Amino acid sequence: MDRPVTLAEVAKLAAVSTATASRALRDDPRISDTTRDLVREAAAQLGYVPNLTARALRRRKTDVIGLLVPTVTDPMHGQTVTGVQQEVADTGFTVLFAASAGDPDQEAEAIRLFAQHRAAGMILVASVLRPQEARDVAGSDRLVFVLPDHVSLAGYQQDPAEGTIRADDPAGVTAEVQHLIDQGVRRLAFMSGRLLASHVTRRTVAEGAVAESHLRDPLTIYPPLGSAFTVPRSLLSRIERDRPDGLICYDDFTALRMIHALKEAGIRVPDDVAVCGFDDVPFARMASPSLTTVAQPTERMGRLAVRMLLECLDTGTMPPSIVEPVSFVPRESTRRPPP
Amino acid sequence: MDRPVTLAEVAKLAAVSTATASRALRDDPRISDTTRDLVREAAAQLGYVPNLTARALRRRKTDVIGLLVPTVTDPMHGQTVTGVQQEVADTGFTVLFAASAGDPDQEAEAIRLFAQHRAAGMILVASVLRPQEARDVAGSDRLVFVLPDHVSLAGYQQDPAEGTIRADDPAGVTAEVQHLIDQGVRRLAFMSGRLLASHVTRRTVAEGAVAESHLRDPLTIYPPLGSAFTVPRSLLSRIERDRPDGLICYDDFTALRMIHALKEAGIRVPDDVAVCGFDDVPFARMASPSLTTVAQPTERMGRLAVRMLLECLDTGTMPPSIVEPVSFVPRESTRRPPP
């Protein structure tokens, strides 16, 4: 591979200085139209490709944004990434990308790498680090947190730091509880997937909503289902014993697995038990029964994250945190005949 | 934000030259243990973060890999990205990421951007560009193509260029046709999602397999379903008229949508029509009926892509192309009683 063409070579061909060539290629208004075209032509002729590392070194800043997600395989995070990409396109920024698998050490490592690349800013999706720790590792406060998942943020009690974008999970869960009660459900249960802050939040809100309702029984809490596809037999036995008639799952993945397992165990959904999820993944509407859930504006949150970060890079101050509305989506999995 | 600590400052604190400091931090064997520790301590004390842009400029090469996918929202591509990330971790490389939405212009633009960043190599997933064109735009032949989707590659007739990783779609589709015939299916139909090379490949192979079988009727080809969630009424009418008893869909997404629509139209799956997909997305097993499909080793292909690229960067020559085996996964959607 022959060495790439440099600006000096372009300048030489155009018979101008490198300074002029540099300005011409970036549409500096001080350059005359004639020389600009001259330089452009020379660049095109030589197949000049600007060297962004040199540029970054000289300008002491890059046009790179670090994007960190637990994994892109999760449909929600995938959509967030898509939103980020869409909003980044045509801004001149490029995305440095890393996946942490939800592990704090890997997260920190990725942030460190972004810092070494002198990323202008970072977007951390579902970070499990304490926000301040992330900032320390990054050596910067140009960080936007999307759906931060550090334990200290559970329950939406504590106000998050600046630059945080969250969905209104409490409103979503509350709507689900209300809906189930409206459907005549009496004995409500909750099943989480793992034990992260977001899981605790949804569970706590559900508990509160049930407690404040006219229902006799408190919310039954089942142990987390984990990430395997199969549902443990012991859990099914317990459900068969408890016989809840409404089941709120942490997310759609959990809900769809439960519906599958319940059906196999001969428990009808929604007739015996109404089930709802959370997220509104694409398959939620294709499942049978189609899944009642809460749609999160994930893609939008990705876009917002970029806007927020760019504004911070522009103005020097991070915009205030926001909570995005969610929308309740009733479907077949909770449709019950009036009593 | 105060300026980051430079190597010169570290060197000064450690009372050595920048050259020595540079070597010490990179474990150059020529440096004595004492000075190495000295420098490391100084770096730690100052919170030194190496500047990778400066390093890249001086070394005339980066430790960055460009990764381009149509979208990360597609479960298959998402898994490929995950595989890439896993394999890249701990190699010291970082991933520059872009999404093209399957648009050739956006693809070219992303490749150009990678080139400006002087990416050491690129991994293009499901690229719709002609491979040679991609290389020209990149100004490099350090490109690995995963599941390339340029029209010229349809049907696996033409041998792809070096550095290509594909799945054995023909084997997968052939297995499906055989399976359906074994299940007693007589009137087979195919439905694609769009009109890309991979779609043509699967269709062509299915047609061939049917033609070579003992079946009377040739494969019925339905118009592409597109990417919307709903299935057009006209298409359903046509199916009700044709009454195929076996339906091979381009992918799982298409299959799941079809099953949903067929059930609503009162056509039973698999009793009236056996349906199979392709990909084995996570939800395929949770659907009801669970979906017969062909599993692609997407994550593995992501990992292989990285290994291939790194070997190319290492040795200077791109390893030969490979075709990864797929595995047929029979499930309920094609389970029919013996006649």
Added chain:
DNA sequence: CTGAAAGCGCTAACAG
């Protein structure tokens, strides 16, 4: 409107 010169932070010869 354009050029000369300096230097971003680092690494790689080349000496010693």
Added chain:
DNA sequence: CTGTTAGCGCTTTCAG
């Protein structure tokens, strides 16, 4: 084993 020196390719004062 360590230091000196030069320069990667670009942008940006500062002159003209």
